[in-house]
Amino acid sequence: MIKPLVCALVGPTASGKSAAALAVARALSMEIVSADSMQVYRGMDIGTAKSTQAERALVRHHMIDVADPGQKYTAARFRQEGALAIAEILARGNVPLVVGGTGLYVSALLDGLDFAQAQGGGEERERWEKYLAQNGASALHGQLRERDPKSAEKLHENDTRRVIRALEVYDITGRPIGERASFAQSFYDVRMAGLSLNREQLNLRIDERVDAMMRAGLEAEARALLQKDLQTAAQALGYKELFEVFRGDASLDEAIRHIKTRTRQYAKRQMTWFKRDVRIRWFDALDPHVEAKLMEYFAET
């Protein structure tokens, strides 16, 4: 069986993924599948650096504006809907280009992480959260060690979020969290490219981009979200720092500085995530011919 080609372009924020993807997708008859945990939300355009409507008219984009900021969007839902989008693109005879900086979401799509077997956030989760509050992280970790020693060994006891998830999966499936099968990998022929640039250059670009976002009206956009009861969208960089200003807990200058710092830290985490993926072929984001080189790489037969 011939596996369909699925391309991907990854990299830290502000590395120029969107612009490069647009050029490449136009030239190669591709459709873009955004793999970004915050671009899924409507009404969060400036702060998440979404492609404009004009750009989206040139190339078909997917997985953008698919949820309300008041909703709880998750990796599992993203996997499900994203896989559907890829299937449709392939059916149309086009090549999907997965573009994004959320490592888990990229992985969910390309590696078919199978979240479906163990629904999260149910009564099991509640039970373990209560257990944590009453007995502490160490005891919680001990509970996991009794059930699933292999996962317990990999997780630090303070990483309670993951410890709880591992317990939850074990409760529901009776199996360790790491043992669930990946399947999509066998369905796609994955070709990944990454955009990289040195830290100083990246930091400079981040600073400039945050300033540009402020000029473009990020403050008003954030203020408009204030009435909504944000769930996971409340974690979005740029918004949460401005909320502090609205509440009177910080000055605007402080908030802007904070946004820049937090975005730099985020970019660093993204690089750590992607660095270990050996499938990625890295391209210099500052190379004036990156786009041509990416096209060549993705068009190889």
Added chain:
RNA sequence: GCCUUGGUAGCUCAGUCGGUAGAGCAGUAGACUGAAAAUCUACGUGUCGGUGGUUCAAUUCCGCCCCAAGGCA
């Protein structure tokens, strides 16, 4: 000009009743399978403003000088 209070890690500061010092933030590296722009882990030598003095020993006590903030003139 005089008085007061400060000058300790990139930043904000703690501390040493004399035995060369430590937190938070920042930074660096890493982890990551239904919150992931989230969450978690590891990593702390800096003429303790300068210079003389007392002392076995001073960042710590004393003198002088420099700088900053406030007060009095």
